[in-house]
Amino acid sequence: MNTIHNYQAPANHLKDRIILITGAGDGIGTAIAKASAAQGATVILLGKTTAKLEMVYDEVEQAGHPQAAIIPIDLGxxxxxDYDNIITTIEKEFGQLDGLIHNAAHLGIRSPFEQYSAEEWNKTMQVNLTAPFLLTQACLPLLKKSDDASIIFTSSDVGRKGSAYWGAYAISNAGIENMMQILADETENNTNIRVNSVDPGAVHTAMWVRVFPGIDPNTWVLPKEIVGGYLYLLGGDSKGVTGQQFNLQG
Ligand SMILES: NC(=O)c1ccc[n+]([C@@H]2O[C@H](COP(=O)([O-])OP(=O)(O)OC[C@H]3O[C@@H](n4cnc5c(N)ncnc54)[C@H](OP(=O)(O)O)[C@@H]3O)[C@@H](O)[C@H]2O)c1
Structure with missing residues (x-):
């Protein structure tokens, strides 16, 4: 059976869809962007570092996929x-939006609760929770016009069950789960929008190497090995699936 864990997307599965991906210049976001473009989507690459976004843009172009767009912005x-300007530009350039993937995140520091700095708390909450809130709010009017729209929030196991020293990263992820549930509930019966959250599990990216410097990163899967789950949630095969929390590695 074709499930989120072993999803094989049919060719051109995302043809003519416009998909906005945050944190698209590195790690999982880059893998999602390239896989979505390979399935026919026009990907809008949002991230902090322009040079990284340009590299992904070039790779999409060299592969002969639909021309991408880049939006360099510091979500912090x-x-x-700024969010209104982003959506105004997307509407003007593309006239539609069919997918929104909240993937960018600030890891912050891992520290005991008692010593967690207010500055780090504020930055982590801004990037991981406030930015997805404001960006989703700005995108909703355009997403509502789509025949089949998908919003994907990214979470993690510590967002589902708190754990020592994960501080604002874990707490922001818990907020993301609640945001997903509220939005899924509000959109379920009166829109074509589905809203879900994804925990990618341990994946070999720069972020995870920073989290666990002592562990051999080759024990983790590569970003390209988990993108099938995102393709499933972005495309028509997941129509009607909403309000769910997925763990891409079971
Ligand atoms: N890797 C894992 O094992 C794992 C496990 C659980 C959950 N996750 C989640 O999966 C998502 C992707 O993580 P990843 O492992 O692929 O991390 P990554 O390789 O470090 O990529 C994170 C991306 O977020 C962007 N970003 C960070 N701060 C930003 C800001 N202030 N403004 C705009 N963009 C910003 C980064 O842009 P720059 O590079 O330009 O800074 C980068 O493109 C995150 O939500 C993470 O919490 C990952």
């Missing part, structure tokens, strides 16, 4: 006006 300092 973005305001509601």
């Amino acid at each position: 300092g973005a305001t509601p006006v």
Whole structure:
């Protein structure tokens, strides 16, 4: 059976869809962007470092996939006006939006609760929780016009069950799960939007190497090995699937 864990997307599964991916310049976001473009989507690459976004843009172009777009922005300092500008540009350039993947995250420091700094708390909450809230709010009017739209939030196991020293990263992820549930509930009966959250599990990326410097990263799967789950949630095969928390590695 074709499930989220072994999903094999049919060719051109995302043809003509416009998909916005945050944190698209590295790790899992880059893998999602390249896989979505290979399935016919036009990907809008949002991230902090312009050079990284340009590299992904070039790779998509060289592969002959639909031309991508890039939006360099620091989600740590973005305001509601910035999000309105982003969506105004997307509407003007593409006229539609069919997918929104919240993938960017700030890991922050791992530290005992008692010593967790207010500065680190604020930055982590801004990037991991406030930015997805404001970006989703800005995107909703355009997503509602789509025949088949999908919002995917990224979470983690510590967002589902808190664990020592994970501080604001874990707490922001728990907030993401609740945001997903609220939005799924509000959109279920009166829109074509489905809303789900994904825990990718341990994946070999720069972030996870920083989290666990003592562990051989070759024991973790590569980003490209888990993108099938995102393709499933982005495309028509997941129509009607909403309000669910997925763990891509079981
Ligand atoms: N890797 C894992 O094992 C794992 C496990 C559980 C959950 N996750 C989640 O999966 C998602 C992707 O993580 P990853 O492992 O692929 O990490 P990654 O390789 O470090 O990529 C994170 C991305 O987020 C972007 N980003 C960070 N801060 C930003 C900001 N202020 N403004 C705009 N973009 C920003 C980064 O852009 P720059 O590179 O330009 O800074 C980068 O493209 C995250 O939500 C993470 O929490 C990962």
